Amino acid sequence: MFLMLPTLSVGWLGDDFLFREILDGRRTVPHPAAMFGLFTFTDGNAAFNQAAKADGLVPWWVSEHVRMMFWRPLSELTHALDHSLWPHSPALMHLQSVLWYGLLVWLLARWYAQLDPHPQRACLGALVFGLAPTHLLAVAWLAGRNQLVAACFIVLTLVAHHLWRTTGRGTFRAGAILAFGLALMAAEAGLAAAGYLFAYALFMESSRPWTQRAWGLLPYAALAAVWQVLYHHLGYGSTDLGGYIDPGQDPVRFVQSVCLRLPMLLLAALTGVSSTLSNGWSMAGKVAHSLVAVSALVGLFAMGRQMGLWRSRPLCFLAVGAVLALLPVCAAQPNDRLLLNSELGLSAVLGSVLSRVLLGRASHFSTAKLRRWPLRVSWGLTAIHLGLFPLVSLALVVGLGQVVAVASHDEPMSLPTDASIADRHILLLNPPKPMFVGYFAASRRAQGADSGLSLQALANGDQPLTIQVEDGHTIVVQATKGLGDDVTRDLARHPFKVGETQPAGVFTAEVLAVNPRGLADRVRFRFERPLDDRSLAFFVWSDQGYVPFSFSAGVGASIQLPAGSVNHMVKARLGWRG
Numbered sequence: 001m002f003l004m005l006p007t008l009s010v011g012w013l014g015d016d017f018l019f020r021e022i023l024d025g026r027r028t029v030p031h032p033a034a035m036f037g038l039f040t041f042t043d044g045n046a047a048f049n050q051a052a053k054a055d056g057l058v059p060w061w062v063s064e065h066v067r068m069m070f071w072r073p074l075s076e077l078t079h080a081l082d083h084s085l086w087p088h089s090p091a092l093m094h095l096q097s098v099l100w101y102g103l104l105v106w107l108l109a110r111w112y113a114q115l116d117p118h119p120q121r122a123c124l125g126a127l128v129f130g131l132a133p134t135h136l137l138a139v140a141w142l143a144g145r146n147q148l149v150a151a152c153f154i155v156l157t158l159v160a161h162h163l164w165r166t167t168g169r170g171t172f173r174a175g176a177i178l179a180f181g182l183a184l185m186a187a188e189a190g191l192a193a194a195g196y197l198f199a200y201a202l203f204m205e206s207s208r209p210w211t212q213r214a215w216g217l218l219p220y221a222a223l224a225a226v227w228q229v230l231y232h233h234l235g236y237g238s239t240d241l242g243g244y245i246d247p248g249q250d251p252v253r254f255v256q257s258v259c260l261r262l263p264m265l266l267l268a269a270l271t272g273v274s275s276t277l278s279n280g281w282s283m284a285g286k287v288a289h290s291l292v293a294v295s296a297l298v299g300l301f302a303m304g305r306q307m308g309l310w311r312s313r314p315l316c317f318l319a320v321g322a323v324l325a326l327l328p329v330c331a332a333q334p335n336d337r338l339l340l341n342s343e344l345g346l347s348a349v350l351g352s353v354l355s356r357v358l359l360g361r362a363s364h365f366s367t368a369k370l371r372r373w374p375l376r377v378s379w380g381l382t383a384i385h386l387g388l389f390p391l392v393s394l395a396l397v398v399g400l401g402q403v404v405a406v407a408s409h410d411e412p413m414s415l416p417t418d419a420s421i422a423d424r425h426i427l428l429l430n431p432p433k434p435m436f437v438g439y440f441a442a443s444r445r446a447q448g449a450d451s452g453l454s455l456q457a458l459a460n461g462d463q464p465l466t467i468q469v470e471d472g473h474t475i476v477v478q479a480t481k482g483l484g485d486d487v488t489r490d491l492a493r494h495p496f497k498v499g500e501t502q503p504a505g506v507f508t509a510e511v512l513a514v515n516p517r518g519l520a521d522r523v524r525f526r527f528e529r530p531l532d533d534r535s536l537a538f539f540v541w542s543d544q545g546y547v548p549f550s551f552s553a554g555v556g557a558s559i560q561l562p563a564g565s566v567n568h569m570v571k572a573r574l575g576w577r578g
Contacts, residue, residue, distance in 0.1 A: 001101065001102040005098065006397045006400075006401065007094050007098065007139055007400065009091065009401045010141075010401045011401070011408060012090055013141055013142070013143075014143065014408075014436065015038075015143035016143050017442035017443045019038050020083070020442070021442055022036055022037065023079065023080065030043045030045075030235070032234040033071065035080065038075075039069065039070035039072050039076070040070075041058075041068040043069055043235065044065050044069075044239060045065075046064050046065060049064060049066055050064070053504040054454060054505030056437060056440075056441065057438045059437070059456075059457055060456070060457075060504035060507075061520070063239075066239065066488075067235075067239045067240065068238045069236045070188060070236060071185075072185070072186060072187050072188075073185050074185040075149050075150075075186050075187060078096065078100075078149060081096070094140070094142065096145075100139075100145060100149060101148055103152055104148055105126055105129060107152060107156065109125075111158060111159050111162075115317075116314060118355070120359050121352050121359075124352075124359075125351025125352070126351070128350045128351050131390045132339075132385075132389060134336040135340055135343075136393060140397070147187060147189055147337075147338075147341075150186035150189045150341070151189070153190065154179075154183050154193040154344065156176075157176050157179040157180045157183060157197070158176075158197070158200070160179055161200065162204075164176055164216075165204070177220065180224075181223055181227075184224070184227045189341055192325035192329075192341035192342070193220075194224055194324075195322075195326075196322075196325060198217065199317045199324060200321070201216060204314065206313065240494060242333070242485070242490045243487035245331045247331055259290075261329075261330045261334050262330055263293035263294045263297060264293050265330070266342075267296055270300060270381070271384060272384050272388070273296075275334035277289060278334075299377075303374040303377050304349075309349065315348070317345075318346070318348045322342045322346045325344070326339075326341075329341075329342070353382075354382050354385065354386065356378060357378045357379055358382065399574060402574050403570055405573060406569050406570050407436060408443055409443070412444050414545020414546050415444070415546050417444075418450075421537050422450045423535070424452050424534070424536065425452060425456070425506045425535055425537065426455040426537050427456055427506075427536060428455075428456065428461075428546065429461070429467065429477075429561065430458075430465055431546075431564075432461045432541060433462070433566070434461070435485060435488060453535075456504065460483055462563055464562055465477055465561040466478040467560075468558050469531070469553065469554065469555050470524065472532075473526055473529070474526045475524075476512065476522060476523070476524045478521070482515045482520060484519045491518040491519070495518030496514045496518060497511060498511055506527055506528050507526060510524040512524055542564075543569065544569070
């Protein structure tokens with residue numbers, strides 16, 4: 001908790017601004033069976049999505065029926081508490097998240113102590129978990145708190161389940177089922193508890209008949225089935241997004257994603273080699289990353305076998321449960337912040353490995369060559385988790401507030417803050433990160449600035465662009481890497497097509513060419529009004545922020561825009577020179 005205290009200065013980021021407007025009643029979104037609908041971003045309704053495009057809340061290239069709705073009523077209540085008690089104090093909101101993290105680490109330490117008779121190993125496992133830099137965003141990003149809340153109830157589920165199965169007391173059974181239900185109500189990540197429960201029956205109850213083990217899992221299976229039916233009946237889930245795959249609607253692609261992403265995620269949790277490394281690569285690159293991860297994991301498994309780890313039923317339970325807990329995560333693009341629930345189990349395994357090195361239990365290793373490499377790998381893991389990771393966590397937590405300030409303040413507030421844009425449509429020709437432009441309007445309103453009639457991104461500015469003025473109403477944008485992205489649009493099922501048109505409020509985008517990745521190569525933007533009409537305010541990105549732009553060169557002009565980045569702005573925030 002002390003390590004995470006600097007997050008109190010982070011402020012609001014991204015979805016946090018949208019949450020504030022929903023809780024204030026300034027935005028209305030569909031929210032069946034939820035009090036506020038904080039996690040309803042798009043509901044799959046064409047009219048709703050078209051309005052979101054016209055406002056700039058989502059980019060113009062998203063599917064007409066894109067849906068991203070998550071049912072997290074318990075996590076919503078924690079944000080409602082913030083809003084009712086300290087609506088203007090992000091520091092106190094962040095303090096609540098820090099408290100949730102402290103509770104999670106404490107519960108985890110208690111759970112490890114239940115399973116391991118050696119308190120030093122249990123403490124090392126909890127320490128490994130608490131110092132992991134992959135948890136920082138779940139603590140520092142208010143909208144990511146749902147992961148912490150769900151993880152707390154996952155651990156409570158497992159603690160109560162263990163007590164029920166070892167004592168037979170019905171009170172613990174009721175508590176475990178209640179905690180599992182609350183984990184599901186906190187976030188979809190609560191399903192990770194099911195993986196641990198199955199692994200518990202597999203290893204911790206190996207002496208019991210299968211019928212008894214199945215009977216112990218039945219209440220959770222029934223509750224999960226009811227939750228799943230309600231979840232889809234109420235319209236929650238995701239469709240037509242590249243960043244999320246709905247396992248219920250697209251099981252084949254989900255299985256493919258598990259085969260590709262699971263090794264990357266496991267390697268990231270164990271060694272720190274980021275799972276996001278290959279995001280944006282070609283499929284061949286992603287497959288290569290996954291194969292390298294598989295090879296490394298086989299080596300780590302062999303190391304654990306030589307160390308005798310797999311002779312321990314609790315460690316087998318935790319390791320297999322951690323792998324199963326990652327299965328739901330594979331529905332999303334690989335991201336290290338999604339490792340939290342898997343690390344509930346893996347941290348205990350790592351704690352046992354580290355204890356062999358740090359607590360004088362290295363005598364198990366022979367001096368023969370075949371026995372030396374596990375010891376060396378163990379020392380390497382110790383250096384990573386107790387040496388490198390705490391330093392990385394400290395550096396990230398100290399610098400995060402400044403980086404967030406760039407995304408939440410410096411970039412969106414570099415647009416004019418006076419009344420000159422109040423009655424105009426703001427059009428950003430080359431924002432470095434167009435996916436995040438959807439937050440700009442709410443961010444500016446929260447800081448007392450006008451956001452215009454709409455605020456939209458036209459192209460990905462992280463690459464050189466060529467803009468040609470075709471006529472008084474029309475421009476054509478040529479990209480070197482392609483327009484759009486594989487997060488907000490499912491390129492596997494809905495690649496861009498030549499001739500495709502996308503109306504987006506004051507303009508209509510028409511795809512003229514497509515590259516091999518399925519992204520738009522050339523796009524024609526036709527505006528309802530002349531390019532020089534006062535109602536249209538064009539801006540381009542510079543190192544200092546957005547600057548006004550006009551098409552004064554006239555019809556036939558060709559304009560070159562260099563690749564843009566927020567790095568200069570981040571360095572200035574951090575006080576770096578050069």
